[in-house]
Amino acid sequence: xxxxxxxLARDLRLARRxxxxxxxxxxxxxxLVSLLPFAIGADQRFISRIAPAFLWLSALLATLLGLxxxxxxxxxxxxxxxxxxxxxxxxxLLLAKALAHWLVTGLPLSLVAPLLGLMLAIEPQAxxxxxxxxxxxxxxxxxxxxIGAALTVSLKRGGLLLSVxxxxxxxxxxxxGATLVKEAALGRAFxxxxxxxxxxxxxxxxxxxxxxxxxxxxxxx
Amino acid sequence: xxxxxxxxxxxxxxxxxxxxxxxRGYRTLFRDLDLDLAPGQVLQLTGPNGTGKSTLIRxxxxxxxxxxxxxxxxxxxxxxxxxxWLHYSGHHEGLRDxxxxxxxxxxxASLLGGDPSRAEAALAEVGxxxxxxxxxxxxSAGQRRRVALARLLAAPRPVWLLDEPFTALDRDGQALxxxxxxxxxxxxxxxxxxxxxxLDLPEMRHLALGGPAA
Numbered sequence: 424x425x426x427x428x429x430x431l432a433r434d435l436r437l438a439r440r441x442x443x444x445x446x447x448x449x450x451x452x453x454x455l456v457s458l459l460p461f462a463i464g465a466d467q468r469f470i471s472r473i474a475p476a477f478l479w480l481s482a483l484l485a486t487l488l489g490l491x492x493x494x495x496x497x498x499x500x501x502x503x504x505x506x507x508x509x510x511x512x513x514x515x516l517l518l519a520k521a522l523a524h525w526l527v528t529g530l531p532l533s534l535v536a537p538l539l540g541l542m543l544a545i546e547p548q549a550x551x552x553x554x555x556x557x558x559x560x561x562x563x564x565x566x567x568x569x570i571g572a573a574l575t576v577s578l579k580r581g582g583l584l585l586s587v588x589x590x591x592x593x594x595x596x597x598x599x600g601a602t603l604v605k606e607a608a609l610g611r612a613f614x615x616x617x618x619x620x621x622x623x624x625x626x627x628x629x630x631x632x633x634x635x636x637x638x639x640x641x642x643x644x
Numbered sequence: 645x646x647x648x649x650x651x652x653x654x655x656x657x658x659x660x661x662x663x664x665x666x667x668r669g670y671r672t673l674f675r676d677l678d679l680d681l682a683p684g685q686v687l688q689l690t691g692p693n694g695t696g697k698s699t700l701i702r703x704x705x706x707x708x709x710x711x712x713x714x715x716x717x718x719x720x721x722x723x724x725x726x727x728x729w730l731h732y733s734g735h736h737e738g739l740r741d742x743x744x745x746x747x748x749x750x751x752x753a754s755l756l757g758g759d760p761s762r763a764e765a766a767l768a769e770v771g772x773x774x775x776x777x778x779x780x781x782x783x784s785a786g787q788r789r790r791v792a793l794a795r796l797l798a799a800p801r802p803v804w805l806l807d808e809p810f811t812a813l814d815r816d817g818q819a820l821x822x823x824x825x826x827x828x829x830x831x832x833x834x835x836x837x838x839x840x841x842x843l844d845l846p847e848m849r850h851l852a853l854g855g856p857a858a
Binding site: 425430433500507508510 | 706707708709724725728730735741743750751754760
């Protein structure tokens with residue numbers, strides 16, 4: 424547990440540095456969302472209709488930002504070698520890194536999303552469900568990204584490959600997340616997509632650390 | 645306060661390597677390698693570049709799986725997870741840019757089951773005390789190496805695997821490494837060091853890789 428907390432605290436401290444990407448994801452999200460009305464024009468009803476899908480897409484892309492450095496920086500400095508010698512399992516330590524990443528990207532994104540929803544004229548009754556869907560769904564995105572980051576850890580320019588690997592895997596999360604917000608905007612119950620979204624996150628919580636650790640161990644051979 | 649490097653004795657397990665073989669690419673680095681190390685012994689690995697010194701050390705660390713043969717440690721307390729009795733210090737120091745030397749050593753100490761509160765004393769011991777509050781990216785290569793050595797003291801472990809421990813160190817630093825190795829062996833620890841610098845220890849094992857047969 425001590426090792427786990429040390430890694431979590433270290434990654435949070437690293438994220439506070441200027442240009443480390445923590446606040447950058449949020450700014451990227453903001454810019455994407457504010458670009459949409461420029462591209463579409465003043466058709467408020469249309470924007471309002473595609474807002475749930477677009478907000479979720481933007482959140483997805485903002486989460487991807489910086490994922491390529493999630494493990495690569497540690498690998499280059501030889502820190503991952505030290506992870507392998509720690510008393511705690513590598514899977515467990517990778518979970519600490521994923522949590523740190525989510526705390527500085529997914530969490531602020533979820534909290535800010537309702538405000539940005541306002542910019543896109545989203546229905547008022549969908550604002551809280553929007554934040555909720557991102558809170559429940561973005562951990563899955565980070566965890567899927569963790570697998571991609573582990574697979575591309577030894578590639579010098581792995582960022583693009585990482586996106587290509589990771590984006591298809593995020594489709595279920597995207598579907599359930601965007602559906603949840605759409606249903607809420609229409610004033611309908613959204614329990615089913617919420618449950619499915621939660622299920623995705625729980626599934627990834629189990630799969631991602633194990634696969635990422637396996638990928639890292641294999642990369643050493 | 646006693647210097648950290650001479651604190652107590654360590655119970656190192658004995659190392660037994662049998663019939664070890666390793667191929668990288670199309671090149672057989674070594675085959676049928678046997679090696680025994682008892683607690684308190686120091687092994688110096690030498691050999692021309694590219695003959696597998698680093699590979700052997702990474703094999704012993706458990707990062708790589710050998711093509712054939714076995715690497716056994718005994719006796720080992722059962723509650724230890726793989727690698728928990730080892731220190732590995734390689735070409736990359738394991739320090740993360742953006743954090744201070746002190747934070748880096750604290751994190752590594754917690755990660756490796758040591759005591760983060762010893763970080764300061766450990767840094768002072770390796771002559772990096774005044775650097776503690778500097779971010780490691782502003783340090784010189786030799787200073788970084790010293791900071792990296794501090795974790796050996798902040799998280800005591802019985803077996804040290806040192807890959808080129810003298811790189812970038814000044815004369816003082818090299819003497820420091822020799823002193824640390826000698827003190828660790830004296831206390832009953834095992835050290836495997838890949839280096840061509842003389843270690844100047846009275847009792848020392850020696851293994852030269854990449855003989856004419858290889």
